[in-house]
Amino acid sequence: MNKIVKFYHEMGSPPSFYRITGHWLKPLLILALLLTVYGLIDGLFFAPPDYQQGDSYRIMFVHVPAAWMSMFIYFIIGVSGIIAFVWRMKVAEAVMMASAPIGALFTALTLLTGMLWGKPMWGTYWDWDARMTSELILLFLYIGVMGIYSAYDDDPRKAARLAALVAIIGLINLPIIRYSVEWWTSIHQGASISIMGGNSGIKEWSMLRPLLVMALATKFYYLYSMLHRARSYLLRTEQNKSWVSKQFIEN
Amino acid sequence: MRFWILLQRDVLVAWRKKSNIYQPLVFQLLIVTMFPLGLGAGAQTLQKIAPAVVWILALISTLITLENIFKDDYEDGSLALYTLSGMSLPVAVIAKAAAHWLTTGLPVIIFAPVIAVLLHLPASAYGILMLSLLIATPIFSLLGTVGSALIMNLKNGGMLLSVLIMPLLAPVLIFGAGAVLETTLGNTPVGHITLLAGCFVLSLTLAPLAAAAAIKVNLE
């Protein structure tokens, strides 16, 4: 128990966070790459074609993990936003701002691969269905968090606090958007064909396995990318502290 | 007591600068002229898009006035004075939002039937149009204070303001424009209006807190 408490406190201080996570980067990247390669080969070649969607369902192996990550990362941003706003923890600020670019990237990826999947399945690249619409609004939320930060970039602490506030507002707003959009589409179009239609039919382990592997791979990649950016963030915002200059004397 | 003084002062300031009040209306009129020019003047086509256009115009014309809710008060230091005077900041925010609503939301509501006539909105939908705008324009002002407080000391915050506020307003637009649309289609708008009222209550309770927090950070 003591060890966990000690670890928790260490992760809260920028110098030890920087030191500890430095050891994690390489293993995380290697794990992410290996899992991606394995998952994609498994998904593209060894998983059987879907009885309804044929080979096109294989887009799922990048689309669904990306969609999961886009929501998961926003959740992380919201939670670290709360921590950053209430307790003013620098590491939480770093985690929040480091998560935003990769989260936005996954959201964009979800939208683009969703479009590529929509064309053969629905016959159109874009359909204003509930999932796609709320994913698009999620992208705006990411842009908002990053936008407010970069607007105040001459004062990083203030920028981070305002960005945290935006992130928290977004976190509260997200379920409202989600349900209003779902309600909106259910009234106007009737339930549209769900893009996950093939997913609910997945009971075969050989189809599920690549999906889970890819979900793990994207999680590891997120951790790598986020920690990398968080470390740079801390270096940048703590430039005047002695621990930063020590880092460079040693090297 | 202070609430009323602040409200009165803000309305008076806005009233002296008349352009604040008629500019959004002129803007609405300009944009609404473009729709028939672009779409063709067929009453059928216009009727179909009328609920959405009236609603989106009301939304955008309030959006363009949001940027300055706190700007002047921030620049001349009176915002810092409110906090020093011991006035509860969320209450001050509500006063600001109320003043903004009286000077932009209310004119927009009064002007909405004119826009609706130009777009051939079916007669049955006017009541619901007014009702939905009556509930929704205070929401615009309340949520607007949040966005405005976040960008109040930026020079060109307008674009950022719309990015920040669009996700907040999306549900309001869905319920509000939806209510009018359902009425034109002959359905009952009760569900939409109820949810819109829910949005109002939610933004009345949460938006002042969020805006006050943003002001505090900006004044630090």
Next chain:
Amino acid sequence: MLTMLDMGKYNFFVWGSMALFALMMAVDLISLHRQKKQLKRQIKARQRRTQS
């Protein structure tokens, strides 16, 4: 092997998605390292200035 690569009429969509995925991850990786490099150079330059 080549027949396994062929997704029939879905070639463009499936491989397009995979290419997008690879592209996005590559963009992230590259921007990440470029940022870090630039930052390090900046901090070192600062240090030299303050030391001399």
